[in-house]
Amino acid sequence: MLRRVNWPAVALITPAVIALLAVGIYPLLFVLDVSLRQYQLTKPYLGTDYVGLQNYLSVLNDGLFWGSLGRTALFFLLAVPAEVVLGTLIALFVDGTRCRLCSAVLRVMLVLPIAMTPTVTGLIGRLLFNRDFGLVNYLLSLVGVEPIAWLGEPEPAMITIALMDIWQWTPFVALVMLSGLALVPQDVRESGHLDAGYGWHFFRNIQMPYLLPGLTAVLILRTVDILKLFDMVFVLTRGGPGVSTELVSVYIQRVGFRIFDMGVASAQAILLLVLCIVLSRAYVRFFYRQIEA
Amino acid sequence: MATLSSSSAKPLSTHHAPWMSHIALVLQAVAALALAILILLPVLWMVTTSLKTTVDTFAIPPVLVFKPTLEHYEALRAEGAVFRGLLNSLIVASASTLLSIALGAPAAYVLARFNFKGKADLWFWIISNRFISPIVVALPFFLVARNLQLLDSHLALVLVYLTFGVPLVVWLCVDQFRAVPTEVDEAARVDGANLWQTFFRINLPLAAPGIAVAGILTFIASWNELLFALVLTRAAARTVPVEAANFMTGFGIRWGPMMATGTLIVLPVLIFALIASRSLVRGLTIGAVK
Incomplete structure (x- = not known):
């Protein structure tokens, strides 16, 4: 069967496709090519010959790379569960409160941290967590805690970047959960209150099924965004002290643009891309199976 | 605020006495205020610091009332x-x-x-x-x-x-x-x-x-x-x-x-x-x- 091609429609969609091929796919092919080469910008005399999978092998044997992935996982575990729990609680509060003014004002406020420039979030972190005059140490001093060198010690630095991430992204979780709660039909809500009261049972049996798709979305996006996370951490700690807060994207940036080993950095970037795809696929499979079951 | 309680939708606790639901409403308003402060404080702290003299910036305890300056x-x-x-x-x-x-x-x-x-x-x-x-x-x-x-x-x-x-x-x-x-x-x-x-x-x-x-x-x-x-x-x-x-x-x-x-x-x-x-x-x- 011959299909008639709708040329005007093709003409409308083609520019976007060409643009994304040029700025999306071409760089991917390029980075794949570079990842198979010796490519050190600071040593041009070495040339840029193909070296097979050598870059990948050196990445897989690179303790710093695995370390950066481990730190990224730790950061995820520090930030995301807190964001999910707090965000869900905030959503339940905003959805359930009888104070309509509170609900309306909070819905507006929750938008602000999400839109904040992450670079500026990092600057604010520097200010609030400053050892000598930061607000956090001052508030802690009121309850008798000695000043903490938040950005000078490995563990406190990790906690600092996690806290700033929690500040910025808990409202996002809350708003996603709120849009889930808005889908609970009014009659289900009312009969649910009769059957299950107002506490845990109502949440577990009536509201939670409507929150699961949002939870999946949040986990996918937070995973991907934490694997991407660069700006806030770069400004707040530069990965330091030492490499204690050097998350994977910060590390790849250092290898690529401060050590200028493009071959190895490209291999790391490819591995990161594969990880992103595998994880988001896994989430979708796991959670949608849960929902359908 | 308290007047729109009883009959309006989404009651959290209709099975309690009216005065209790008023207290609940006040508590909810307090919680909402605390949350709003937590969200806004980091941003406000940046903005006020940008308007403080360097001396005020380093002050301990932090100065909450100060004469704003545009010097920065x-x-x-x-x-x-x-x-x-x-x-x-x-x-x-x-x-x-x-x-x-x-x-x-x-x-x-x-x-x-x-x-x-x-x-x-x-x-x-x-x-x-x-x-x-x-x-x-x-x-x-x-x-x-x-x-x-x-x-x-x-x-x-x-x-x-x-x-x-x-x-x-x-x-x-x-x-x-x-x-x-x-x-x-x-x-x-x-x-x-x-x-x-x-x-x-x-x-x-x-x-x-x-x-x-x-x-x-x-x-x-x-x-x-x-x-x-x-x-x-x-x-x-x-x-x-x-x-x-x-x-x-x-x-x-x-x-x-x-x-x-x-x-x-x-x-x-x-x-x-x-x-x-x-x-x-x-x-x-x-x-x-x-």
Whole structure:
């Protein structure tokens, strides 16, 4: 069967496709090519010959790379569960409160941290967590805690970047959960209150099924965004002290643009891309199976 | 506030005595206030620090009432770099937003209106750019831009920002065009309009508010971007987040000018975010929800 091609429609969609091929796919092919080469910008005399999978092998044997992935996982575990729990609680509060003014004002406020420039979030972190005059140490001093060198010690630095991430992204979780709660039909809500009261049972049996798709979305996006996370951490700690807060994207940036080993950095970037795809696929499979079951 | 209690919808605790529900309402208002303070405090702390003298900045306990000064903003204006950065950011973010709309809106219209083989795959491919880490794109883009002498140019940034701008516009605008009834298209066709006329003269104006929101979100994303700007610019095209990050290098942090820069960066973003607040979450969940 011959299909008639709708040329005007093709003409409308083609520019976007060409643009994304040029700025999306071409760089991917390029980075794949570079990842198979010796490519050190600071040593041009070495040339840029193909070296097979050598870059990948050196990445897989690179303790710093695995370390950066481990730190990224730790950061995820520090930030995301807190964001999910707090965000869900905030959503339940905003959805359930009888104070309509509170609900309306909070819905507006929750938008602000999400839109904040992450670079500026990092600057604010520097200010609030400053050892000598930061607000956090001052508030802690009121309850008798000695000043903490938040950005000078490995563990406190990790906690600092996690806290700033929690500040910025808990409202996002809350708003996603709120849009889930808005889908609970009014009659289900009312009969649910009769059957299950107002506490845990109502949440577990009536509201939670409507929150699961949002939870999946949040986990996918937070995973991907934490694997991407660069700006806030770069400004707040530069990965330091030492490499204690050097998350994977910060590390790849250092290898690529401060050590200028493009071959190895490209291999790391490819591995990161594969990880992103595998994880988001896994989430979708796991959670949608849960929902359908 | 307390007067709208008993009969109105969504009671949390109708089975208690009325005075108890009034107390509950007050407690809820207190909780809401605490939450609002927690959300706003970091931003307010930055803004007030930008208006404090250096002496007040280092004061312990922190001074809450002080005579505001614009000295740090004056210093930034005298030095020029941050204001040049703001201008560069404005140029790059506006251009990449307009280009993203010009490319993305027609594509979204076709995806919303036509069925063709491979449509789902094409749509998924466009959206999947959301999942690609910018460092993956930054490495090759840097090498290509270096070869083409495009480092430190607005153009390189405008082009690389399409990697998130076009998917975002497509994602948001497909919804917009789906909301325009197909009867409108059919009526236009009966009147002899071709597809382009139907799109440009009828659908585009009808979807304009939604496209504007998509534009605002693309602008925010471009304005906020640091990694590409850090890697692809040197001096002339440096955007304002890069200028802000540069305060962290060298000895002795200049807190006042740094916080003034932060304030100048987020001011337009926060205003835009409030305008587009209802679509912000939709924009951010690109690709992860139906």
